[in-house]
Amino acid sequence: MRIAPVTFFVTAALLASSAFAQDTATVTAIETELSSKQTELDNFTQILDKHIAEESRLQSQLELLRQRSSELEKEKNQALDAMNEMYRRLIDDPSLDISAAQGRYQQAVATHKQNKDDIALQLGAIAGQRKEIEQIRVAKHTLVNTLESLKDQLSTARVERLRNEFTREGTLEIEHTVNCKRTETLAACEQRGQQLGLQKATKRFIDQVFANLSEQRTVEPKRNIAGAQVQVMSSHVVNSSFSGQGNYSVNLSVTMRGDINGSRLCSLLNIDNRFCAEYGTPLAIGYQPSYPSTFSDTQINFSDEPGTASFITPASNNEVVSVAKLSTPAIVETVVKKTQPLPEKKTLVELTIRSNVLDDEVFINGVSFGSTKLVTSLAPGLHNIEIRKLGYETYSAQLDLKKAKTLRAKLVKKPEAIAAATPTAKTATNVVATDNKPQNKVVVIPAGQFKMGDLTGNGLANERPVVEKVLSHSFAMQSTEVTVAQFRQFIERTGFVTESEKSKGCAYYKNGEPVWEIDYNWKNPGYTQQENFPVVCVSYEDAKAYSEWLSGETGLQYRLPNEVEWEYAARAGKDSEYPWGNEIGRNLANCGWCGSEWSNKSPAAVAEFAPNGFGLYDTVGNVWEWTQKRASQEDVTVRGGAWNFAPSLARVSTRLTLAPDFRANYIGFRLIRER
Template sequence: MRIAPLTFIVSASILAMSTVASSAMAQDTATVTAIESELSTKQTELDKYSVVLEKHLAEETRLQSQLELLRKRSGELDKEKNQALDAMNELYRRLIDDPSIDISVAQSRYQQAVADHKQNKEDIAMQIAAIASQRKDIEQVRITKHTLVNTLENLKDQLGTARVERLRNEFTREGTLEIEHTINCKRTETLAACEQRGQQMGLQKATKRFIDQIFANLTESRVVEPKRNMAGAQVHVVSSHVVNSGFSGQGNYSVNLSVTMRGDVNSSRLCNLLSLDNRYCVEYGTPLAVNYQSNYTAIYSDDQLTFTDKQSTPVDVATIAKQPIVETPLVKKSQTADKTVELTLRSNVYDDEVFINGVSYGATKTTVVIPTGFYDVEIRKIGYEPYKARIHLQAAQTINAKLVKKRQSVTQLVSKKTGTNTSPVQSIAQSPTENELAIIPAGTFKMGDLTGNGLPNERPIVEKVLSHSYAMQSTEVTVAAFRRFAQSTGYKTLAEQGKGCAFYKNGEPVWELEFNWQNPGYEQSDNFPVVCVAYDDAKAYANWLSGEKGQQYRLPNEVEWEYAARAGTTSEYPWGNEIGRNLANCGWCGSEWSNKSPAPVSQFSPNSYGLYDTVGNVWEWTQKRASQQDVTVRGGAWNFAPSLARVSTRLALAPDFRANYIGFRLVRER
C-alpha cells in the first residue's frame, strides 16, 4: 500500500518528512508485502499438495479395493484349480479301463485353471508393489505438506513481527510543521505573558495536528484507529522557533511557529493495536494500563519550545487530543533537571512482575524514570524464588535479575471446571525421575480445534469420555532410559540399521544416514528426550518396559494424549491462548533451546496433571488404530512454529518415519 506523504494544512503550514524516514517506511511496507506474497505463494502450494494428497489417497483406496478383489478371486481360482484337477484325475482313472476316453477337455480346463491362478498371484504381487509405491508417494507428499505448514506458520510469525515494526516506525515519524495561531491577550496579563501563552497554545495545537496526521497515514489505520485511545501515542518536540509574531491594535497576539516533531508510541501496546499475540512485542516490555496518561509541562529555553513529562517522558497526545487547550505555567528546564534517572530491569524469565517499593511496574524488560534515592526492588514469578535487592539509585542503572525455580510437588489435581478436588496424583518433583508417572483422572472433554485456529484435520470437535483413570509418564522417554533398553536387549533402531534419521535443513526434512538416537545431529545428554526413533522402535521399548515392570505399557492413543495434555483446559496451551515467551521449547518461543535442539526434559512448568513438555520439545508418537495406515504425532517440537505446538495439532506420518524432532512417552494401563 502506498503511504501518503504527511501534510498538514493549518493556515500556511508545511510538514516535511525526512528522506531517510520515508525510505525506511517504504522498506517496512516492502518487507510486509514480500512476506504476504510469500505466504500467498506457499498457501497456493499447500492447497495444491492437499489436492495431490487427496488424489493419492483415493488411488490407494482404489488399489486396495482391487487387491481385495484379487485376493477374493485367488480363493475362487484355487477352488477351480482343485476341481479341475479332481475332474482330470477321475478321467485318468477311467482311461485305464477305457483308452478311448478323450481327456483333452479336462486337461485344457486344468491347464487354464493353473494359468489363471498363477496370473492372479502375479497380479496380487504387482498390486502390492503398486500400493507400496503409492504409499511412498503419499508419505513424500505428506512430508512436503508438513514442511509447507511449518513454513507458512513461520511466515505468519515473520509477518507479525514485520507489521509491528512497521507500525512502530510509522508512529515514530519525524516532520516539521509551520503553524499560525492567534489569541486575545487578557487585560490582566503582561505582553510577555500573552506572548508566552500564545506560543505555548500554538505548540499544543501543532502536536494535536501532528498526531492526527500520523494516525491518518498509518498503513493499517482501519485496524488501529478504533483502538486509538489505547495506543499511548505521544509527541516529542525536537525543536521549534518563532518565524514571526506580533501584536494587533485590538490586543491580539499572532505567532507563526516552525515546529519539528517526532512521534512516539508505547511500543508494548502495538500488538494489541494489531490484534496480535503479545510475544511479538515482548522485547518492548509489558503494556501499560489502558488508561495510562502522562503529565506534561511546556518548557521554554533559548527561544525554543519543547514539551516534556514531569518525569522526562513525552507528551501523551491521545490524552491531550480529548481535552480543550489549557494554559500551563511555564517552568525553567533547570527546575527539573538532574532529579530523575533511568532504572532498567531485566530478568531471565518471561511474564514476571516488577515491584519498586511495593508498587507494581509491570513485567521485565522495563525502564522507569524515578528520582534518585534508596529503593527496594523485587521481581516475582509464580514457581520461582523472588529476586530482591536494596539499591541506592544515583545514576542510570540496569539490573539483570536471575530467578531460580522453586522445588515443588504436585500432590492434587483440581478440576478446572468445578474447582473441586479430583483424583490425587503421584508426587512429581521439579526434576522428575525417569518413568515417573502422573495419574490422569477419568473425565469428559471436547477434542479438537476449540478456538478456530487449527488445521482441517483438527475438526470436527468431538466430545470424548474417558471412563477410567490411567497413568502417563510425566516426561518424554529420555536417552538414558532408552539406552538401558538397547543395552539390555541389543535392539537396533531403524535408523541404526543403515537407514538414518531426518533433520530439518533450509526448512525441509533431509535424511542423514549417520544420524540415530545416539547421534541426532546436536549435542545431547542423558536427560534429553530420545529422538530418531520410528513408531515400531517406540513400541519395542514399551514391550520391553512392560516385561521389566510387570505391568502393561504402551503408546497413548490420540484421545488419551490430548485429554492429558489439556489437563482440564479449553485453551490452545496449558496457560492460555498465547504461546508467550520462554514458557516452552518450540521454534521462536524464546527459550535458550528454540530452533537449536530439544531441551532436557522438565525444564518448564508442568501442566495441571503434572505432565512436562506437552507443548513443544519433540513431537510424540501416539498409538494408531488397527484401521490406520499412518501414525499421528502430537505436541509440536523445538524447530516447529509455535502455532503447531497447540494441544489439538495433529501431524500424520508413516510408521517408519524418524526424525531428530520426534520422540514419545508412554501410558501404563490399569
C-alpha cells in the same frame, strides 16, 4: 474577549518516508511469500488427496484380486479333480478324449498364476503410492511449519512497521492567530499565542501520524488506548505580528517526533502479545527534555488526563520544546509561573528477568515487582534480586546494573515438593527398590469427558470436526517424555537396534526442509544432548519395542497413548489452545520462536517448564510425541509440537500424520500405564 478562529498551514510532511516504505516492503514481501506458500500447500493437499484416493482405489482392486484368488484357487482345484477323474476313466477306456479336462485345468492354473502376478504388481503399486504419500506428507508438514513461521515473521514485521510509523519525525509550520484580552499585556498575549500554536501543532502532528498509518483502519478504533505521544524536538518563530484590532498572529515551525507505548502495539494490531514483549517502556509522562524554549523561566502544565497535552518548556531563546500526550481534542488550562532550573534526570537501565517457572514473584530491593517475564527500568548500581515460589528454593542474586541486562533465573524444587499435585490428578511413582529395574514417574489421569479437536477455529483441517469424547476409566501417564537415560537402559539390556541405526539414519531440518543424515540416531541426534533430554530419532516401532520391554521389566502394562487419551491428558480440563490460555506467551514452552533459550536450537531437558493441570510436562513443544495407531490405520499421528516448529503447531489439538518408520530429531514419545 473571544478567541479568533485558529488557522493551520502545513509546510512539511512527515520525514523518513523511505524507511517506512522499506517497512511496508518487508510486510508486503512476507505477505507475498505467505500467499505463495499457501498456494503451494493447497497444491500439495490436492496432490496428497489424489494419491490417497489412488491408494484407496488400488486397495479396493487388491481386495477384489484377493477375492478372485480364492475363487480361482477353487476353480483350479475343481479342474484338477475333473482331470484326475478323466485320467481314472482313461484307464478303462483308452479311447476317451480328455483334452477338454486338460485344457480346463491348464487354463485354471494360468489364470490363477496371472492373478497372483497381478496381486504382486498391485502390492508394488500400493507401496509406491505409500512412498509418495509419505514424501508428500513430510513436505506438507514442512510447508505448514514454514507458513506458520512466516505468519510469525509477518506479525513481527507489522509490529515493527507500526512502531516506526508512530516514532517518525517531521516538521510542521503552523500559523496561529489569537485575539488579545483587554486585561492582557502584549507580552502575555504573545506568549499565549505561541503556547496555543504549539499545542495545536502537536495535535495536528499526532492526527497526521494516525492518518498515515499503513493499518489505519485497524488501529484507529483503538486510538484511545494507543498511548501515543509527541516529543517536540525544536520550535522557532518564523514570523509574528500584532494587528490594529488587537490580534496576535504567529507562524511557528515545529519539529516533532512521535512515541508509542510498545507494549500496546500488539493490542492495536489484534495479535499475540508475545510479539511486543521485547519493546521497552514508552516515553514517560512528565519527561523533561533539555531543549531550549522561547518562554523564558516558564513551565506550562496542561491537564494530564487521557487525551490531553503535557508540555514542559525550560528557558532559552526562540525555541519551544515540549512533550505531549495526545489522542483526542483537549480542554487546555494554562498556568504560568516562575520556576527553578530543572534537575538533571538520572538515566535508567533496562533489566529483563526470566525464570523457569510460572506464577513466581520477583522482589527487587525488597519490593514486589510481579512475576516473570518481567521488564523494568532501574537506576544504575547494586540491586538485590529475589524470586520466590511455593515449593521452590528462593533464588537470590545481587546485580551491579550498568547497562541493559537479562537475568535468567533457575528455581530448584525443594526436596519435599511433589510435582503436579493437583486436586484432580494424583502423582504416582513406580520406584523399584533395586537398581536393576527402571524407574518411571507417572501421574494418574482421572476419567472424564471432553471436546476433542479445534475448539477455537485456528487449527488445521484434520482437527475438525470437534467431537465429544468420554473416557470411562482413569489411567496413568508418564509425566515426562522418555529420556535418553531411560532409553539407554533399554538398549543396554536388550541389544535392540533402532531403525535409525540399521537404516538410513534420522531426519532433521536444514534450511526449512527435512533432510536425512545417515549418522544421526538416538545417541547422536545432531545437537549436544544430556541424559535427561527426551530421546529422539526413534520410530513408532522403536517406541513400541521400548514399551513392551518396560512392561516386561516392571510387570505392568505400558503402551503408547492413543490420540483421544493424549489430547484429553494434554488439555487437563481446559478448552484453551495451551495449558495457560490461547496465546503461546514468551518462555513458557520450548517451541520455535517461543522465546526460550532452546527455541530453534534443540530440545530442553524434560520438566524445564511448568506442568499442566494434570501434572504432565512438555505437552506443549520440546518434541512431537508418537501416539498409538488403530489396527485399520497405515499411518501414525504425532502430537504436541517441537522445539523447531512454529508455536501455532504446538496447540493441544494439532495433529501431524507420518509413516510408522519415520524418525527425526524432533520426535520422541511418552507412555501410559494401563490399570
